[in-house]
Amino acid sequence: AIVRPRPVRIPLKGRHVLVTGGSSGIGLALALRAAAEGARVSILARDPSRLQDARDAIRLATGVDVAILAADVRDPEAVARALGAADPVDVLVCNHGVFLPQELERQSLEDVRFMVEVNLMGTFHLIKAALPAMKQRAKESGLPGSVAIMSSQAGQVGVYGYAAYSASKFGLRGLAEALQHEVIADNIHITLVFPPDTDTPGLAEEHKRRPEITKLIAGSQGGMKADDVAKKALNGIKSGQFVVACNFEGYLLYVATVGLSPQRSCLMAFVEILGVGFMRFVGLCYQWSWFTSIEKWHAKTKSG
Ligand SMILES: NC(=O)C1=CN([C@@H]2O[C@H](COP(=O)(O)OP(=O)(O)OC[C@H]3O[C@@H](n4cnc5c(N)ncnc54)[C@H](OP(=O)(O)O)[C@@H]3O)[C@@H](O)[C@H]2O)C=CC1
Numbered sequence: 001a002i003v004r005p006r007p008v009r010i011p012l013k014g015r016h017v018l019v020t021g022g023s024s025g026i027g028l029a030l031a032l033r034a035a036a037e038g039a040r041v042s043i044l045a046r047d048p049s050r051l052q053d054a055r056d057a058i059r060l061a062t063g064v065d066v067a068i069l070a071a072d073v074r075d076p077e078a079v080a081r082a083l084g085a086a087d088p089v090d091v092l093v094c095n096h097g098v099f100l101p102q103e104l105e106r107q108s109l110e111d112v113r114f115m116v117e118v119n120l121m122g123t124f125h126l127i128k129a130a131l132p133a134m135k136q137r138a139k140e141s142g143l144p145g146s147v148a149i150m151s152s153q154a155g156q157v158g159v160y161g162y163a164a165y166s167a168s169k170f171g172l173r174g175l176a177e178a179l180q181h182e183v184i185a186d187n188i189h190i191t192l193v194f195p196p197d198t199d200t201p202g203l204a205e206e207h208k209r210r211p212e213i214t215k216l217i218a219g220s221q222g223g224m225k226a227d228d229v230a231k232k233a234l235n236g237i238k239s240g241q242f243v244v245a246c247n248f249e250g251y252l253l254y255v256a257t258v259g260l261s262p263q264r265s266c267l268m269a270f271v272e273i274l275g276v277g278f279m280r281f282v283g284l285c286y287q288w289s290w291f292t293s294i295e296k297w298h299a300k301t302k303s304g
Pocket residue numbers: 020021022023024025026027044045046047048050071072073074095096097098099118122150151152153194195196197198199200201202203
């Protein structure tokens with residue numbers, strides 16, 4: 001093969017998978033799937049009672065007991081303490097995330113900071129705390145480790161209402177690309193997942209405050225099921241994919257925004273090379289329709 005990094009398979013059976021935000025939505029679905037596949041699973045989130053409920057739900061569905069860790073990812077000491085008390089991690093899934101869509105001009109700096117601190121800084125705190133033991137584990141076991149990061153399609157294209165959220169998610173891509181260079185020699189492999197709208201408790205909350213134009217753009221596709229996103233994510237992790245798209249638009253978006261991301265598969269590299277130019281055209285068509293919607297919306301609200 002001419003590709004580098006080389007193709008890799010990351011086994012889950014018997015290995016320790018830590019899922020942040022594992023008490024709800026996509027994270028819960030992912031933790032459940034990993035447990036069903038025979039992994040030892042830990043879930044981390046803030047609220048201990050929601051963690052307990054998730055643990056009960058996973059036991060009921062799989063018969064497996066997951067470990068629970070209560071910590072706020074914004075607090076680096078709390079994260080280090082939680083990870084220090086847990087077993088060394090083989091697969092770290094940074095899935096926690098918060099989203100408060102609003103026009104930047106109306107959004108408070110506290111809300112902006114909240115999203116950046118949880119989504120971006122929280123992921124730094126986790127990786128810093130987990131990496132030394134992960135490297136050690138990969139070395140001793142001879143098995144590849146994985147760091148998976150939950151981004152969003154709003155981490156591939158900026159969307160109305162998501163200035164702060166998109167910034168936090170775009171930031172994760174820079175982190176992921178740079179980190180892959182740094183940990184490849186330690187046999188640790190990075191996966192970035194880009195889900196569309198997904199039916200979760202978090203999305204239900206978001207819908208109460210989503211600006212009309214954000215609905216027009218992000219809501220033009222139907223929401224995916226959390227379990228379908230979890231399945232895509234887990235398959236991507238197991239095959240060491242750097243970028244994981246989740247639905248049809250997701251594949252278009254992946255090719256359109258592929259940039260200089262690493263690619264392990266010759267076939268996919270070929271698809272990217274052939275697809276990039278045409279996807280620029282498709283992307284411009286999407287932008288055209290989005291700006292048209294925005295223009296119409298402004299015309300309507302001014303006259304109405
Ligand atoms: N749902 C969607 O439409 C999409 C979601 N995503 C991304 O997927 C991920 C999961 O989303 P979703 O399942 O909808 O989220 P939910 O809101 O349903 O769940 C979020 C999880 O993250 C935890 N969490 C939130 N803040 C913190 C914190 N400060 N420290 C530790 N844990 C925290 C929550 O637990 P607790 O509150 O107890 O801490 C909960 O377990 C997020 O990163 C999101 O950005 C991406 C694209 C679309």
